[in-house]
Amino acid sequence: xxxxxxxxxxxxxxxxxxxxxxxxxxxxxxxxxxxxxxxxxxxxxxxxxxxxxxxxxxxxxxxxxxxxxxxxxxxxxxxxxxxxxxxxxxxxxxxxxxxxxxxxxxxxxxxxxxxxxxxxxxxxxxxxxxxxxxxxxxxxxxxxxxxxxxxxx
Numbered sequence: 001x002x003x004x005x006x007x008x009x010x011x012x013x014x015x016x017x018x019x020x021x022x023x024x025x026x027x028x029x030x031x032x033x034x035x036x037x038x039x040x041x042x043x044x045x046x047x048x049x050x051x052x053x054x055x056x057x058x059x060x061x062x063x064x065x066x067x068x069x070x071x072x073x074x075x076x077x078x079x080x081x082x083x084x085x086x087x088x089x090x091x092x093x094x095x096x097x098x099x100x101x102x103x104x105x106x107x108x109x110x111x112x113x114x115x116x117x118x119x120x121x122x123x124x125x126x127x128x129x130x131x132x133x134x135x136x137x138x139x140x141x142x143x144x145x146x147x148x149x150x151x152x153x
Contacts, residue, residue, distance in 0.1 A: 031046045039099070040153055042128055047094060048100055048149035053132035056089045057145040061136040070110040070141040077142040079106050082145070090147055111142045125151070 042048075060082050068078070087104045094100060107118050122129075128151035136143040 012020055042099065042151055046094075046098060047128075048132050048151070049129040050132045050149075052093055053090055053147045053149070054134050057132065057134040057147060058084055058130070058136075059144060060086050060089075060095075061134060061143055065108075065138065065143055066140065068138070068141060070108075075108045075141070079108050082106050082143075086145065086147060090149075094149075099152055100149040101152055103150065104142065105146045105148075107145075108141055108143045111137060111140055116142065118146075120146065122148065124148075 064078060064082055068075075083104045083106045086106070087102055090102050090104070091098075094102075105120065109116060130149045131146060132149075133144065133146045136145075
């Protein structure tokens, strides 16, 4: 099956993108017309929920790390599991029609009384892009979780 697309301009100057799929037998599939939304900023109901994201990180850390002891092998798998769980829950909270790219970073390390600093740098638009973070400590380990919500047009 191959796809073809064409761009056309209407009398009012609106660009339309037409896409159609053609099977190898030559039958044309349904034609899909996509138009620009011209939505350059999120609606008030679509803003990134930083407090809810922070609570999701907190709940996941308390569920998975409550009585956990630090071990490099198990914490490697635990980090991946917590990251996926947080990402899934954040996307469910945002809903299907969100325009945010979600990036989740979870760091777990041994708590031996040392000082640790976790830092990151991002290029973003501060008016719409947001982040949420939460730190967790117990006798054996520390964990830092950061969720970035980057709005894309």
